[in-house]
Amino acid sequence: MSDLISRMPEVRGKLLPDAELAPFTWFRVGGAADVLFLPEDADDLADFLRALPLDIPVTVLGAASNVIVRDGGIEGVVVRLTPAFGKVRVNQSQVIAGSAALDARVSQTAARFGLSGMEFFSGVPGTIGGALRMNAGCYDRETADVLIEATALTRKGQWVTLSNRDFGYSYRHSEAPEEMIFIEAVFQGTPDKPEAVRERIEALKARREEAQPIRDKTGGSTFANPDPPGTPDQRKCWKLIDEAGMRGARRGGAQVSEKHCNFLINTGDATAADIEGLGEDVRAKVKETSGVDLRWEIKRIGRAG
Ligand SMILES: Cc1cc2nc3c(=O)[nH]c(=O)nc-3n(C[C@H](O)[C@H](O)[C@H](O)COP(=O)(O)OP(=O)(O)OC[C@H]3O[C@@H](n4cnc5c(N)ncnc54)[C@H](O)[C@@H]3O)c2cc1C
Structure with a gap:
């Protein structure tokens, strides 16, 4: 990807070619960014975007707590916002x-x-x-x-x-x-x-700790509930997945969490393809048993491995 780095405009922040993204993601999977940009501040980012040829795609990542970065990495420039932001x-x-x-x-x-x-x-x-x-x-x-x-x-x-x-x-x-x-x-x-x-915050944190596998390598809720909150008899993903018999299901190193079955986890050596493939297994099984088409909440980005 060294030719891409040569097309980068001058910046005050850092431009890193072939930068591994997995260590930054909650799932700890995925390939490299062709170029990773760490802007110094908002003006640096604005100048960069103005000067960057429009055929080069740009993807921004936050804490990467709701994404699967695919094994083939991300084309173009990935922007990670620095503490200045x-x-x-x-x-x-x-x-x-x-x-x-x-x-x-x-x-x-x-x-x-x-x-x-x-x-x-x-x-x-x-x-x-x-x-x-x-x-x-x-x-x-x-x-x-x-x-x-x-x-x-x-x-x-x-x-x-x-x-x-x-x-x-x-x-x-x-x-x-x-x-x-x-x-x-x-x-x-x-x-x-x-x-x-503060008391309400503590109560909320305790409730979450009990219900979600927040210490695992995960991406949060995998699918969005089919009905928004407040809908009478709201259909919940975890229930549909449980009823489809997928609690604890595995593919490679990926597993449907035993604790909360709308969470997928990397048990240690999963690839992004394992995790995404397991998500598709879940969708197919839920469709078969309940007729519901689950919508991915987790964003899946980048090239297949
Ligand atoms: C253990 C766990 C529990 C979770 N519980 C919840 C929960 O209760 N409720 C909930 O809503 N979510 C939950 N999540 C999911 C996740 O934390 C949220 O969706 C969160 O808002 C994603 O923020 P992020 O910074 O990690 O975004 P990322 O995962 O990095 O990115 C998500 C999307 O946002 C875009 N994005 C990120 N930053 C920017 C930016 N500056 N400008 C434009 N686009 C941007 C990315 O391009 C991507 O499309 C949970 C996740 C985990 C791992």
Whole structure:
């Protein structure tokens, strides 16, 4: 891929050819990025995007807690946002967070300043960029409930501001153009006692610890529930998968979690193909037993091995 690196514009950050991505992903699988870009700051990223030939694809990763990077790696440039993109500050009842900030930090900051509404972020192990893209949420609260607006860069390096409505949110899904790189978001909090907010965060973390395999190499919920929260008799993926007899099912080094069967785990030596293939086995079995077509929540990106 050395010819691709020669087509890269001048930057202040780092450009790394053939950079392994697996160590950064929660699943710990996948191939290399043709080029990995670690921008120094938002202006560096904007200048880079403006100068990068448009035929070169760009993919952004946050904490990689909701992706399977395929074994053949990712074509073009992968952008990983550096700590310069992770600042969090508070303005009256609003929390303003850089897109590389961990969701948990946003909820902790809100608690410190006596703002409620963002407790659910402490249950999501990704970054704000990933939360904006995925409409991340848990226990009946989601990003769409608290987002006011976000700034982003287009593939051509132009700054844009998106309102909550522009994201076209639905359950774990956004209609915002795939090419956009989110840079910063503004969230609305509601004044409350810091101790009360902290207590709710602790309760939520305890509930999650009990129900999810959060210490495994996993990618979170594999499939989106077919019905959004609040639907009467909501169909849940874990139940459909359990009823299809797939709890604990294996393919290579991949396994359907025994603890929560909407989670796939890498038991140690799985490839991305094992994990994705097992996900397809689950989808086929659920279709056969219940007629439901499960929609992947986990993003699968890159080239097959
Ligand atoms: C143990 C575990 C538990 C989980 N529990 C939950 C849960 O309760 N609720 C929930 O909603 N999710 C959950 N997840 C999934 C995951 O944490 C969320 O989807 C999270 O929002 C993904 O953020 P990320 O930074 O890891 O994004 P990544 O996985 O890196 O990327 C996900 C998508 O977002 C895009 N993206 C990332 N950053 C940006 C950016 N700056 N600009 C534009 N696009 C961007 C990527 O291109 C990709 O398409 C869980 C995951 C794990 C491993």
